[in-house]
Amino acid sequence: MRGAINDYNFYKAASIDCRLKCSSKVDGFRTNYTELGVWVDQTFYEKVIKKSVCLKKCRANQFRHRQESEGEKDRHSIRTIDEAFAERRPYGYLHYCYYKLEQYKDAAAAAYTFYLANPHDMSVLESINYYRNLDDVEVSDFVDLERKDYQKLRMEAETAYKEEKWEESRKKIEQALAAYYKEEERCRAHCEEVHSPNIFPDFDVNVADLYITVLLCQFGCEDKLSVLLKDKEENYLAEHYNYLQFLLYKLNHVDLAVEAVATALLLNPDDIDMRKNRAFYVMNLGYHQAHFIPRKEAVDYVKRRQEMDKLLKYVMDVYDTADQEDEDLFTTDEQSSSDGIQSSSLLHQKDHYMKRYEQIGIKLKAGSKELKGKLRFVADGLLREEQCEELISVLKMIKPEEQIITNLTVSEIMESAKEEEENEVALRMFLRVSEVIRHYTGQYFNQSAFFIRQAVIMCQQPNSGKDFTEGCIQQSDGSCLQSNITKTSERHYIAIIYLNDLTDGHMYFLDKDNNKQSKVEAKCGRLIGFQASDRYGWNGLSKKDRCVLVLQFTIDRTEDDNSHRKAMTQLYTAEQTKKKGYKNNRTQMLKHFDNEGLKLSMNETDLLGKDRFVVDGMANEDQCRMLMELAKMGAIIGDGYDGDQSPHSDHELYMGLSVHGASKLVDINAINKDVVQLYLDLTEKGRLWEENYLNLSTVLYFDFTHLVCRKALDDGVTSRDDLSHQVHADNCVIQRDGTCRKEFPAYIQRDYSGLLYLNDDFEGGEFFFAHPNQTEQIALKPKCGRMVGFNAGDYHGVKAVMKGQRCALAMWFTTDSNFKELAHIKARKTIHKLNQREMWNSRDEL
Ligand SMILES: O=C(O)CCC(=O)C(=O)O
Numbered sequence: 123m124r125g126a127i128n129d130y131n132f133y134k135a136a137s138i139d140c141r142l143k144c145s146s147k148v149d150g151f152r153t154n155y156t157e158l159g160v161w162v163d164q165t166f167y168e169k170v171i172k173k174s175v176c177l178k179k180c181r182a183n184q185f186r187h188r189q190e191s192e193g194e195k196d197r198h199s200i201r202t203i204d205e206a207f208a209e210r211r212p213y214g215y216l217h218y219c220y221y222k223l224e225q226y227k228d229a230a231a232a233a234y235t236f237y238l239a240n241p242h243d244m245s246v247l248e249s250i251n252y253y254r255n256l257d258d259v260e261v262s263d264f265v266d267l268e269r270k271d272y273q274k275l276r277m278e279a280e281t282a283y284k285e286e287k288w289e290e291s292r293k294k295i296e297q298a299l300a301a302y303y304k305e306e307e308r309c310r311a312h313c314e315e316v317h318s319p320n321i322f323p324d325f326d327v328n329v330a331d332l333y334i335t336v337l338l339c340q341f342g343c344e345d346k347l348s349v350l351l352k353d354k355e356e357n358y359l360a361e362h363y364n365y366l367q368f369l370l371y372k373l374n375h376v377d378l379a380v381e382a383v384a385t386a387l388l389l390n391p392d393d394i395d396m397r398k399n400r401a402f403y404v405m406n407l408g409y410h411q412a413h414f415i416p417r418k419e420a421v422d423y424v425k426r427r428q429e430m431d432k433l434l435k436y437v438m439d440v441y442d443t444a445d446q447e448d449e450d451l452f453t454t455d456e457q458s459s460s461d462g463i464q465s466s467s468l469l470h471q472k473d474h475y476m477k478r479y480e481q482i483g484i485k486l487k488a489g490s491k492e493l494k495g496k497l498r499f500v501a502d503g504l505l506r507e508e509q510c511e512e513l514i515s516v517l518k519m520i521k522p523e524e525q526i527i528t529n530l531t532v533s534e535i536m537e538s539a540k541e542e543e544e545n546e547v548a549l550r551m552f553l554r555v556s557e558v559i560r561h562y563t564g565q566y567f568n569q570s571a572f573f574i575r576q577a578v579i580m581c582q583q584p585n586s587g588k589d590f591t592e593g594c595i596q597q598s599d600g601s602c603l604q605s606n607i608t609k610t611s612e613r614h615y616i617a618i619i620y621l622n623d624l625t626d627g628h629m630y631f632l633d634k635d636n637n638k639q640s641k642v643e644a645k646c647g648r649l650i651g652f653q654a655s656d657r658y659g660w661n662g663l664s665k666k667d668r669c670v671l672v673l674q675f676t677i678d679r680t681e682d683d684n685s686h687r688k689a690m691t692q693l694y695t696a697e698q699t700k701k702k703g704y705k706n707n708r709t710q711m712l713k714h715f716d717n718e719g720l721k722l723s724m725n726e727t728d729l730l731g732k733d734r735f736v737v738d739g740m741a742n743e744d745q746c747r748m749l750m751e752l753a754k755m756g757a758i759i760g761d762g763y764d765g766d767q768s769p770h771s772d773h774e775l776y777m778g779l780s781v782h783g784a785s786k787l788v789d790i791n792a793i794n795k796d797v798v799q800l801y802l803d804l805t806e807k808g809r810l811w812e813e814n815y816l817n818l819s820t821v822l823y824f825d826f827t828h829l830v831c832r833k834a835l836d837d838g839v840t841s842r843d844d845l846s847h848q849v850h851a852d853n854c855v856i857q858r859d860g861t862c863r864k865e866f867p868a869y870i871q872r873d874y875s876g877l878l879y880l881n882d883d884f885e886g887g888e889f890f891f892a893h894p895n896q897t898e899q900i901a902l903k904p905k906c907g908r909m910v911g912f913n914a915g916d917y918h919g920v921k922a923v924m925k926g927q928r929c930a931l932a933m934w935f936t937t938d939s940n941f942k943e944l945a946h947i948k949a950r951k952t953i954h955k956l957n958q959r960e961m962w963n964s965r966d967e968l
């Protein structure tokens with residue numbers, strides 16, 4: 123029996139070897155059309171003939187020393203034998219023989235091998251139980267004698283994985299994959315072997331019929347191989363890439379991990395976990411759609427299976443049924459229209475995104491017509507004023523030395539961010555903004571594979587720019603316009619974003635004779651997109667620095683600059699380490715607050731909702747008065763609402779002062795620094811309370827902080843049925859059906875909200891929580907030092923302020939450090955600087 127198994131295995135392996143060898147040999151042939159006449163597709167039949175010759179030779183050679191049995195010539199009996207071996211029937215006999223010979227270890231292995239293919243066979247189960255109870259048989263004796271390399275390696279990989287030996291596991295998984303693909307190829311070759319014809323009565327029909335049988339068999343290879351022990355495993359092959367992505371991530375090969383994600387999703391697009399992984403790489407590590415390219419081996423595999431599938435479907439639909447002679451397999455409707463679908467969906471996608479961008483304030487201002495060039499556009503609203511200022515100040519901080527042109531790259535900010543927290547926040551913003559610009563520009567130009575090639579912040583001093591007339595037309599990198607434009611720049615695009623408003627120093631597009639075609643004025647947040655081969659230049663500057671953010675894009679993946687992803691990864695890792703070490707010392711903190719006189723007035727039970735609280739004593743009367751005073755002096759009407767003085771109610775005046783605004787006022791000496799210090803301290807106290815009271819396991823960051831007043835207008839209206847602030851949630855848009863959707867233009871990054879009230883000398887103005895149908899759930903009256911906190915997704919509103927003015931410190935928190943409000947750090951720095959100056963001054967006086 124052992125001899126039979128050995129013989130069979132040899133026969134099978136040798137035949138497959140011959141087939142593979144001969145296939146690869148004929149695949150290399152170029153067909154000579156004159157050799158065989160024109161009555162058939164020569165390429166195909168010539169290959170068949172040559173392969174047949176090769177096979178005959180190869181087999182004769184392989185089986186030289188073996189006797190060819192009668193059965194070898196009889197395909198039918200070969201198939202029967204094949205089935206018997208596939209079901210492992212010989213092992214059923216084998217284990218019984220060993221049993222009789224009292225070789226129990228061998229018997230155990232044979233029985234186990236048989237059992238794996240016949241798990242429902244009661245007698246073999248009994249035998250296994252019997253062997254298991256024997257003294258000289260151990261668990262390790264139950265081995266699968268037919269186990270293939272690809273299964274063995276996969277098991278070893280899983281063992282290493284469980285033991286957290288990442289490198290070893292990765293190596294094994296890669297080997298398992300290589301072994302799988304090899305085994306699958308052999309499986310397909312074997313299909314040809316088993317179903318090969320040896321008689322040709324009706325040549326064409328027979329060849330076709332037989333080919334279909336082979337095809338069916340080959341298509342089944344995946345199922346056949348998707349077994350580790352005895353049961354078929356779902357997504358067997360895809361699982362390898364699942365392991366791989368985790369291992370590669372652990373081993374810090376993030377680019378390769380991304381490739382594994384793409385491959386896993388190619389093989390199993392419905393894998394929810396893998397989709398989440400993809401989102402993780404995009405959100406946290408700076409990858410985008412075009413980076414997710416699956417491995418070639420899997421692409422080929424899938425393509426081959428699709429082709430087989432298509433052919434088989436064709437067979438089902440057409441070949442077996444009717445006389446549709448003209449049916450052409452290779453120009454099906456699906457295929458001919460697919461290009462059309464693709465391009466129209468790309469256009470559709472562009473429209474979709476452009477609308478979305480409009481909702482968040484990014485507006486297209488000019489296109490090719492206005493700018494007089496095919497691929498050009500101008501859009502506004504890419505950056506807010508404070509973001510423009512921030513990017514400029516980062517440059518000035520890192521490179522303070524005076525230069526005509528100063529450039530700052532992502533890597534340089536990354537270096538500086540290691541020491542300065544402020545620069546870290548700026549770096550996050552820079553990366554976020556660059557990504558938006560990349561996506562926007564790519565969408566505009568209908569390029570889905572769009573990569574950043576280079577990104578710099580650049581400032582140029584006044585009067586250093588040469589005008590057109592002086593023979594140098596300056597480009598975004600400070601060089602002069604070249605007359606010979608290289609061909610390579612066709613695949614490059616440029617985006618220039620102005621960081622300041624200027625009355626001069628505008629950009630011009632030029633024709634080939636350097637005549638001005640169109641002009642774009644400088645304005646913070648204005649984006650100009652165009653092809654790198656376009657001719658453009660700047661007017662000489664006269665008054666202020668001209669600062670811009672310049673992004674160069676490429677559609678060639680090999681030119682993709684990875685410093686953005688490196689920076690994102692660095693930030694993410696640092697954040698994770700910080701989070702690990704982070705333990706909020708809840709009890710101690712709350713005790714400290716208790717000593718300070720803070721008192722919890724209402725908890726989540728009182729307030730009818732999880733994560734809600736009201737705490738009193740957060741500020742004393744003096745502190746409230748000082749902040750009311752600050753609001754009176756510094757609050758801007760319509761702040762945060764584009765200057766709209768009554769954004770919520772026509773009968774009230776709305777005004778606000780952000781931390782950013784307050785810090786600007788101290789900087790120009792318009793307000794006292796101590797009151798800004800108080801602004802910072804009280805909001806920090808509120809933040810700490812909320813983080814500790816809610817017992818959050820992560821840090822709460824400020825996302826936005828606003829000192830806000832709502833003042834009843836003296837408009838003679840005494841009865842009102844409107845609200846001071848309609849029912850809303852702080853991080854989502856309430857839908858008609860009462861659900862809330864986290865989408866633009868809501869501030870979806872906000873996780874928790876807090877309001878610290880400063881006064882109670884007004885009428886109306888109660889805060890209330892609301893039901894999904896927007897009716898009142900529970901209301902409370904503001905007063906000095908009272909803070910209400912809640913989940914930013916909770917529905918709430920403010921009743922009409924009937925008389926007087928109602929002020930509060932509004933705080934919105936996020937757990938996402940990417941949105942950390944930079945102004946708090948900045949304001950502290952400014953105050954620190956002023957304190958130091960004061961100290962020096964008082965020393966001088968002594
Ligand atoms: O001032 C209040 O009590 C609430 C204000 C509010 O909900 C908001 O501005 O989002």
Ligand SMILES: [Fe+2]
Binds near residue numbers: 850851852875918
């Ligand atoms: Fe709100």
